[in-house]
Amino acid sequence: MGKNEESFLSYYNQFKDKIYNYFLYRVGFDKSLAEDLSSEVFIKAFKSFESFDKSKKFQSWIYVIAHNHLVNHYKISNRIVPFDAAENLLPSQENGGEIRYEVARVLKIISLMEETDREILRLRFVDDLNNQEIAEVLDKEEGSVRTQLSRSLSKLRKILDDKQEK
Amino acid sequence: MDNLEEILSSLPKNKISWQTDKKIKIKLYALILKKKIGGLFVYKNNAIGISLSYKAAGIALSIILLFGATSIYAYANNDILPGSQLYPLKKAIEKIEEKIAITPAAKISAYEKFSNRRLQEAVNLSEQKNKATENIKKNIEAEVENNEAVTSSINKLDEKKAEKAVYKIKKQDQDELRSLEIIEARASAKNDQEVLEKVKEAKENIKNREYKQNKEEKKNKENYKDAKDQEQQLMESGSVDEVDKDKKSKKEDKENKRKK
Numbered sequence: 001m002g003k004n005e006e007s008f009l010s011y012y013n014q015f016k017d018k019i020y021n022y023f024l025y026r027v028g029f030d031k032s033l034a035e036d037l038s039s040e041v042f043i044k045a046f047k048s049f050e051s052f053d054k055s056k057k058f059q060s061w062i063y064v065i066a067h068n069h070l071v072n073h074y075k076i077s078n079r080i081v082p083f084d085a086a087e088n089l090l091p092s093q094e095n096g097g098e099i100r101y102e103v104a105r106v107l108k109i110i111s112l113m114e115e116t117d118r119e120i121l122r123l124r125f126v127d128d129l130n131n132q133e134i135a136e137v138l139d140k141e142e143g144s145v146r147t148q149l150s151r152s153l154s155k156l157r158k159i160l161d162d163k164q165e166k
Numbered sequence: 167m168d169n170l171e172e173i174l175s176s177l178p179k180n181k182i183s184w185q186t187d188k189k190i191k192i193k194l195y196a197l198i199l200k201k202k203i204g205g206l207f208v209y210k211n212n213a214i215g216i217s218l219s220y221k222a223a224g225i226a227l228s229i230i231l232l233f234g235a236t237s238i239y240a241y242a243n244n245d246i247l248p249g250s251q252l253y254p255l256k257k258a259i260e261k262i263e264e265k266i267a268i269t270p271a272a273k274i275s276a277y278e279k280f281s282n283r284r285l286q287e288a289v290n291l292s293e294q295k296n297k298a299t300e301n302i303k304k305n306i307e308a309e310v311e312n313n314e315a316v317t318s319s320i321n322k323l324d325e326k327k328a329e330k331a332v333y334k335i336k337k338q339d340q341d342e343l344r345s346l347e348i349i350e351a352r353a354s355a356k357n358d359q360e361v362l363e364k365v366k367e368a369k370e371n372i373k374n375r376e377y378k379q380n381k382e383e384k385k386n387k388e389n390y391k392d393a394k395d396q397e398q399q400l401m402e403s404g405s406v407d408e409v410d411k412d413k414k415s416k417k418e419d420k421e422n423k424r425k426k
Contacts, residue, residue, distance in 0.1 A: 121174065
């Protein structure tokens with residue numbers, strides 16, 4: 001096996017779960033669809049791996065491919081995706097009742113926020129990308145990502161606090 | 167809410183199912199194999215060569231169906247080394263590949279690939295902490311054998327095709343020499359005299375590889391050199407007339423032959 005193929009397979013092993021989660025949170029937690037999309041993205045990435053600039057981060061590259069693939073998927077399927085359907089992925093009551101309650105509450109609130117807020121929160125907290133990586137995926141300046149993230153977090157915190165007071 | 171970021175960081179993260187993981191891997195290995203099989207028979211202008219590549223793909227596919235993704239993994243992976251449980255499977259696929267390579271062009275391509283592969287495996291073996299002297303030696307021997315098979319197949323080609331093949335092989339010879347140098351450096355660090363000896367033989371074998379047209383060129387050059395030496399000797403002995411006579415008699419011989 002050539003070095004190219006070998007390094008791609010090693011990247012695949014490293015990022016398969018991350019890309020799967022990326023889709024899972026963006027297709028209404030439809031596991032089967034998230035798996036199909038992950039598969040398509042890795043095949044697509046493999047076919048164009050020769051064009052990948054090895055001096056850059058693979059993570060940013062594969063997320064950009066996943067992002068574009070998802071945009072195309074939305075265009076074709078024309079679906080609106082709920083964000084709070086993650087209940088079945090949460091830990092069971094016996095394993096962590098309190099966490100489950102808090103996470104479910106936060107997910108519900110996020111699902112009511114605007115798509116720009118939702119996306120930046122997902123990229124930061126589900127996909128574990130840092131500001132620079134988010135900037136690369138969204139094709140934005142790092143500074144603007146930082147501002148947007150802080151704004152989205154403040155919005156979320158405010159809604160949660162307001163709801164708690166009520 | 168003070169612990170908001172903590173809660174957000176604990177959002178559930180799932181793993182891809184093993185079935186899907188396997189499916190994706192099979193697809194990727196199939197793409198790798200397609201890439202490799204596609205390059206099996208290099209002489210694309212040759213119609214037989216093209217039909218053989220379909221046959222090769224068919225047989226490879228049968229093996230994949232029989233052994234699953236493991237066979238693709240074993241076939242295309244230079245990390246599957248002698249001693250590994252998958253190594254016999256890798257060799258079995260190569261045997262089939264060798265059997266279906268009927269034309270000299272297909273044989274050249276297959277043997278050259280096996281030769282490179284054996285050497286790459288030897289490089290990987292030499293990287294291991296433990297001495298793998300016997301396996302490295304075997305692989306270098308296999309590399310030499312495959313190279314000899316390449317040479318003999320080249321000599322069966324017509325002049326034009328042989329010239330093309332030699333040009334390509336010479337480039338690959340440089341890669342092989344580089345790999346041998348890596349093995350040599352590692353063997354030298356481990357003071358592995360047996361491997362060093364084998365590397366030396368293999369290097370000489372590559373440097374002394376001779377092909378049909380090379381042999382003819384060499385023969386012509388030798389004949390020319392002999393003639394020049396003879397002429398020089400006669401000149402030195404002072405008998406320039408004799409040289410002239412000799413030249414004249416050669417010319418006459420040629421003319422007589424033409425007349426005949």
